[in-house]
Amino acid sequence: xxxxTQPEKxxxxxxxxxxxxxxxxxxxxxxxxxWYVQYSRQRLQLLLRHISRESIKGFTADLNKGETSFxxxxxxxxxxxxxxxxxxxxxxxxxFKTIFGAGTRLFVKA
Amino acid sequence: EAxxxxxxxxxxxxxxxxxxxxxxxxxxxxxxxxxRQDPGLGLRQIYYSMNVEVTDKGDVPEGYKVSRKExxxxxxxxxxxxxxxxxxxxxxxxxxxGQPQHFGDGTRLSIL
Numbered sequence: 001x002x003x004x005t006q007p008e009k010x011x012x013x014x015x016x017x018x019x020x021x022x023x024x025x026x027x028x029x030x031x032x033x034x035w036y037v038q039y040s041r042q043r044l045q046l047l048l049r050h051i052s053r054e055s056i057k058g059f060t061a062d063l064n065k066g067e068t069s070f071x072x073x074x075x076x077x078x079x080x081x082x083x084x085x086x087x088x089x090x091x092x093x094x095x096f097k098t099i100f101g102a103g104t105r106l107f108v109k110a
Numbered sequence: 111e112a113x114x115x116x117x118x119x120x121x122x123x124x125x126x127x128x129x130x131x132x133x134x135x136x137x138x139x140x141x142x143x144x145x146r147q148d149p150g151l152g153l154r155q156i157y158y159s160m161n162v163e164v165t166d167k168g169d170v171p172e173g174y175k176v177s178r179k180e181x182x183x184x185x186x187x188x189x190x191x192x193x194x195x196x197x198x199x200x201x202x203x204x205x206x207x208g209q210p211q212h213f214g215d216g217t218r219l220s221i222l
Contacts, residue, residue: 099155
């Protein structure tokens with residue numbers, strides 16, 4: 001079955017500390033993987049997709065097919081990173097359904 | 111401005127009274143989708159559409175209907191709403207399936 005697991009509901013770190021938001025997935029085939037972010041009172045927006053391999057707002061995410069993970073990382077957290085983060089997948093298997101994880105709320109303390 | 115527009119933004123209604131939430135995108139996207147967001151559950155896909163006249167069930171389609179008669183519009187219909195459909199609903203679109211999605215601002219539905 002297709003599934004996305006974000007094991008942490010809440011992650012609290014101090015400003016300047018490294019942050020890692022975990023995402024594990026279950027999928028038969030090669031999925032498209034995404035990280036979306038939802039800042040307070042704003043719409044969801046794309047943060048990263050796995051095929052772009054770029055860094056957005058200092059965040060990176062590496063697809064590890066062996067561990068079926070797509071963890072989101074940032075070396076130095078900023079207060080403005082406080083938001084809700086969702087990992088999601090889509091792909092041919094299942095006809096391009098989109099599966100979201102339950103989300104992780106990141107709180108960056110001053 | 112490229113955007114996904116949902117209406118209404120807020121709605122309080124009663125059990126059994128049919129309602130429609132509209133969704134429109136101006137980006138000529140083929141793929142459109144509806145999600146509901148509930149605390150602790152993240153976003154769950156209700157229905158999606160790969161193109162005009164092509165719709166498929168997501169993970170939680172029960173109690174909902176959709177149609178895709180035009181490329182830009184993808185309304186969500188609750189024929190007989192019930193309290194367990196009280197939720198925050200998001201419409202989204204993307205160029206094609208498997209591509210990054212653009213989201214609307216959300217519609218908060220309360221069914222009493």
